[in-house]
Every structure is written in C-alpha cells, then in structure tokens.
Amino acid sequence: MTPNLPSDPTRRQLLAGGAATALALALPLGACAGGGSGAPNAEDVLSLPVxxxxxTSAQQGVFFGLFKEAALTEVVADCQNDYRIKxxxxxxxxxxxSPFPESAIRYLAQQGIAAQVTWEPWAERNEAIPLADIVAGKWDAYLAEYGAAAAALDLPFMLRWGHEFNGDWYPWCTVRQGQSTDLYVKAYRRVVERMRAAGARKVQWxxxxxxxxxxxxxxxxxxxxWPxxxxxxxxxxxxxxxGTSQSWSRWTPFRDVFGNALAAAADIAPRKPVILAEMASSENGGDKAAWxxxxxxxxxxxxxxRAFTWFDLMKETSWAITSSEAAWAAMAKGLRGDYIRGNGAALLSIASPR
Known part of the structure; x- marks a missing residue:
C-alpha cells in the first residue's frame, strides 16, 4: 500500500481528549513509574520509561516496526513519546x-534501528516502469549506481522491491503482465543480481x-x-x-487476516523468516482495541x-494507532510484552544476506 497525505491525529490531540487516562487504566497496577497501590493517572503513564x-540475541521474540508519513527523526521520537518503546x-x-537513501539508513543505524526501504517501480514523474525494461537492462546503470552507494555505506538494511504483486492496483502486478509471473520474477532477480554485482552484499531482500x-x-x-x-x-x-470501512470488506480477526498467507509462506519458503511488512486494523465494524x-x-x-510493521496513519480508513483512546491504550500495553522486541541490530541478524 502506498501512502497518501494523511490527517493523522497526534498524541497531543489525544491527550487533550483523555487517551492517557485510558492507557493508564489499561495497564496493570504498579506498571507505572514509581509503582504504588493507587490507580495510575495520566502523568504516571506518560512518565513510564521508554x-x-x-x-542483541535474535533467538526469540517478534520485532516491532513502524511506518508513519513523517520525517524519520519525528517517527523515532514520536514512537518513543507516544508508545513508550524504541x-x-x-x-x-x-x-x-530515486537516489540511494544513505543519510536515512545511516541515521537509523546510529539510533540502533533497522531501516526498511520500500522501493516501488515508479519512474521520476510517477509513471509506470515496464518490467520488460528492467529485464532488458535499461535500468542496469541506475542499479549499479544504487548498489555501489549501498556497498560504500556498508550497513545492513531491509529492501522491499515490487511489493503486493498479486494485487491489481500496481502496474507491476501479475494481472497487468498478462496473468503471467515471468516478467516479475525476472525483474526481481535482475534487480538483486545487479545490486550484488555492484558490491551491495549487506542488503536484506x-x-x-x-x-x-x-x-x-x-x-x-x-x-x-517466487524468485x-x-x-x-x-x-x-x-x-x-x-472492517466494514469498504463496500466489499468485513471485520476480520488478526489470525484470519494472515492465516492463509502464513500457510502459503511456509509452503513457499519454510526456512525464511516472515515479516508482516504492512499491517493495521480499522475502527469500523468491530472493537479495534480487542483486535x-x-x-x-x-x-x-x-x-x-519474526517482525511486524504497523501502518500508522489515516488513509482508506482509521489505520492509525491513535484512531481511538482504546486502540492507543491496547497498543501501548501490548508493546510492553516480554516477547516484543525493539533492537534493530538483533532484527538485522535474523537473516543472513549472501
């Protein structure tokens, strides 16, 4: 899913409406800074240590990631301020x-956070790039330049190219290629191979x-x-x-959203780690906090x-974590679970790029 400009409520707006109190009530007694036997208040919740x-071990846990349509400095700060986790x-x-995002990847690495770059085959004026052009080598010079920049940076990061190819909303989708996966597979492989030939060996595809x-x-x-x-x-x-936000949709529990897809992933690549690269829930048609x-x-x-990335904005519907006080409370509480991980270096040690 490609983002558009959101009207995303901020923590400051929610606090004015009492979301902090809702979060305090959602947390167990004694979970707030200073402990104590009284019911936690908003100030206690906001003073919880980040x-x-x-x-640094990656043996256990599920790693939490975030997408917000904002500068990365703001994303990192807001995540810690709003959800009390790095x-x-x-x-x-x-x-x-587009140019190689050296400064963004370097900034996140300095913060101990892994970069996830979603690289979409759109050209400079947002026109579609024919997969046949990539396969024919028309983008090889660009890939060599991009790969050389990645090699010079010499930092691991995650790179997601040509996502959601089995939908019908992107020009690189199978349905737009005559219902054939041949060009997609060849284009994917060429992108990876040209990057590696340029020395980009730390990219996690x-x-x-x-x-x-x-x-x-x-x-x-x-x-x-499968490439x-x-x-x-x-x-x-x-x-x-x-949820019920669209004419064709219905309220769907988390396990039902991903159950069949996880079974497919286990069949396709049983030894590869799985990331839920984009995920979120609407408020429409059910209880988002319970979800x-x-x-x-x-x-x-x-x-x-091993990892999930929440799509934290208002787009087709109320994906944002802060779409309601109850949703915000449930997320902040869940992110304090022992199995939820926040170490970027450990995340990047799960896979071993060639």
Whole structure:
C-alpha cells in the first residue's frame, strides 16, 4: 500500500481528549513509574520509561516496526513519546529511480534501528516502469549506481522491491503482465543480481505479497512469483483488517487476516523468516482495541513471524494507532510484552544476506 497525505491525529490531540487516562487504566497496577497501590493517572503513564531493548540475541521474540508519513527523526521520537518503546525498525516508501537513501539508513543505524526501504517501480514523474525494461537492462546503470552507494555505506538494511504483486492496483502486478509471473520474477532477480554485482552484499531482500490475491485465480498465487531462495532473505506479507470501512470488506480477526498467507509462506519458503511488512486494523465494524490485544496474543504463537510493521496513519480508513483512546491504550500495553522486541541490530541478524 502506498501512502497518501494523511490527517493523522497526534498524541497531543489525544491527550487533550483523555487517551492517557485510558492507557493508564489499561495497564496493570504498579506498571507505572514509581509503582504504588493507587490507580495510575495520566502523568504516571506518560512518565513510564521508554522501553529500550538491549538484548542483541535474535533467538526469540517478534520485532516491532513502524511506518508513519513523517520525517524519520519525528517517527523515532514520536514512537518513543507516544508508545513508550524504541522501535526495532522504521519503514518508508521511495520510488525506483530515486537516489540511494544513505543519510536515512545511516541515521537509523546510529539510533540502533533497522531501516526498511520500500522501493516501488515508479519512474521520476510517477509513471509506470515496464518490467520488460528492467529485464532488458535499461535500468542496469541506475542499479549499479544504487548498489555501489549501498556497498560504500556498508550497513545492513531491509529492501522491499515490487511489493503486493498479486494485487491489481500496481502496474507491476501479475494481472497487468498478462496473468503471467515471468516478467516479475525476472525483474526481481535482475534487480538483486545487479545490486550484488555492484558490491551491495549487506542488503536484506524482502519479497512481499498481499495476504489475499486480487483477482483470486490460480494463476495469481504468490508461489508462482517466487524468485528463488538465493535472492530472498525475508518473506513479507501485507494484510489489513478493513472492517466494514469498504463496500466489499468485513471485520476480520488478526489470525484470519494472515492465516492463509502464513500457510502459503511456509509452503513457499519454510526456512525464511516472515515479516508482516504492512499491517493495521480499522475502527469500523468491530472493537479495534480487542483486535490489537488478540494480535499480540496470536503473535506469541507464530514462531515463523519474526517482525511486524504497523501502518500508522489515516488513509482508506482509521489505520492509525491513535484512531481511538482504546486502540492507543491496547497498543501501548501490548508493546510492553516480554516477547516484543525493539533492537534493530538483533532484527538485522535474523537473516543472513549472501
């Protein structure tokens, strides 16, 4: 999903409406700074120490990442201020053809946070880039330049190219390629191979499909677009609970959003770690706070899922964590679970790029 300009409520607006009190009531007694036997108040909640994960082991846990349409400095600060945790990763979108984001990756690395770059095959004026042009080598010079810059930076980061290819909303989708995955697979492989040839050996490649194929024909199964174990480090899945916000959607629990897709990922690449590369829930049609609470319980039972990235903005519907006081409370509480991780270096040690 590519973001548009959001009207995202801020922590400051929510506090004026009492969200901090809601969060305080959602946390167990004694969880607030200073402990005590009385009911926690807003000041106690906001003075909770920011949770910083110093454990460098990647053996256990699910790593929390965030996408917000804001400067990375603001994303990092807001995550700690609003949700009282330092994230393991931060994600943003950039078009194919844009300069290598050296400063952004370096900044996050200095903060101990992994960079997740979503690299979309849009050209300079947001026109579609034909996959055939990539396969034919017309973008090789750009890939060599980008790869050389990544090699010079010499820092690991996650790179998600051509995501949600099994939908019908992007020009690189299977449905736009004559219902054939051939060009997508060849383009994906060429992007990776040209980057590696330029020395970019620390890039962690994320191959990412949508949780449901649209259209749902057998020809659009993600497995048919698998580019190979040698060019993929992470299997990514995007999935959302749209609730009743759309004419075609219904309220869907977290496990149902991702259940079939996780089974597909296990069939396609059983040895690859999975990242829920984009995910969120609407407020429409159900209890978003309860959805979030159950999400955390479910994540603890899904060992193949090693990371998730919340799409924290208002777009098609109320994806933002701060869409309601109750949702904000449930997220802040869930992020204090022992199995939720916030160490970027540990996250980047899960996969071993070639």
């Amino acid at each position: 949770r910083v994960d110093t454990n 994230p393991a990763s931060a994600m943003w979108f950039t078009r194919f053809g 994320v191959w990412c499909f949508n949780n449901e194929s649209t259209p749902a024909g057998a020809w659009n199964a993600p497995k048919l677009a 190979g174990d040698d060019v993929v480090d992470w299997v990514g899945i995007d999935g959302y609970n749209f 979030i609470t159950q999400m955390f319980a479910d994540l603890a039972t899904l060992p193949q899922v």
